[in-house]
Structures are given as structure tokens and as C-alpha cells.
Amino acid sequence: MNSEAYGAELAAAIEAGFRRNANTGEHCHSLADAYMASLARSSLPEDIEGHKKYDHLVAWSLQKSNASPGEVVKTFNHIRVKAVRVAMQIAQRRGEIGQHEDLP
Incomplete structure (x- = not known):
């Protein structure tokens, strides 16, 4: 499978996770990591700022x-969902997923 098809399949899986749970995405953290890594391996990433923002959030x-004690997991997930949304924005710009109104 070529890297573009692989990335498109990962983007579709991320999108499906957000269809199941629009607030947090379902099982999307590792999918987003793999998606962003697949883009980094392709020729030249066209969205350098998006990559920087994603890496910063991760x-x-x-x-x-x-986070304060007792809030570690909640805070981690909240920040990682922001990172996943950045990956989805990049996928939208690349035309790999549909438009989503809730993405900034």
C-alpha cells in the first residue's frame, strides 16, 4: 500500500472515531499519531504549521x-483530543475526509 492510500485510510478511521463520539473521538490518539507520521514520511509535508502544532500538543x-493529582488522565485526553483535531484539519485540507463544522 502506498503512503497516500495508507494516510487516507488512517484519516478515515479517525473520522469514524469522531462519528462514534464527537467529543473525544474513539481510539483516535494512536491513529492520529500514525497519520501524522505517515505524512512526515511522504515527500514534503505541505502543512508545516499543522505538524508543529500537533507535535506541540502531544x-x-x-x-x-x-494536571493536579486525580486529573492526569482527563487532562491528557483533553489535550490529545486537541491534537487529533489538528490531524483532522490537515486531513480535511488534503481532501482525505469530509468537512466538519466543529473543527476550528
Whole structure:
């Protein structure tokens, strides 16, 4: 499977996860990671700012100082959903998924 078809399939899986649960996406964190990695391996990523924003959010989600005790998982998921939405924005611009009104 070529990288464009692989990326399009990952984007469709992310979109399907958000159809099941529009607030958090269902099982989308790792799909978004794989999608963004597949784009990075392709020739030149056309959305450098999107990649930077995605990487920043993922790094932020892993910082220990983000949440108070008892809120770690909730905070991690909240930040990672923001990152997944960035991946979905990139997929929209590439025409790999449909338009979603709830994406900034």
C-alpha cells in the first residue's frame, strides 16, 4: 500500500472515531499519531504549521505539570483530543475526509 492510500485510510478511521463520539473521538490518539507520521514520511509535508502544532500538543500532553493529582488522565485526553483535531484539519485540507463544522 502506498503512503497516500495508507494516510487516507488512517484519516478515515479517525473520522469514524469522531462519528462514534464527537467529543473525544474513539481510539483516535494512536491513529492520529500514525497519520501524522505517515505524512512526515511522504515527500514534503505541505502543512508545516499543522505538524508543529500537533507535535506541540502531544509534547504538552506528556508534561507532568499539566494536571493536579486525580486529573492526569482527563487532562491528557483533553489535550490529545486537541491534537487529533489538528490531524483532522490537515486531513480535511488534503481532501482525505469530509468537512466538519466543529473543527476550528
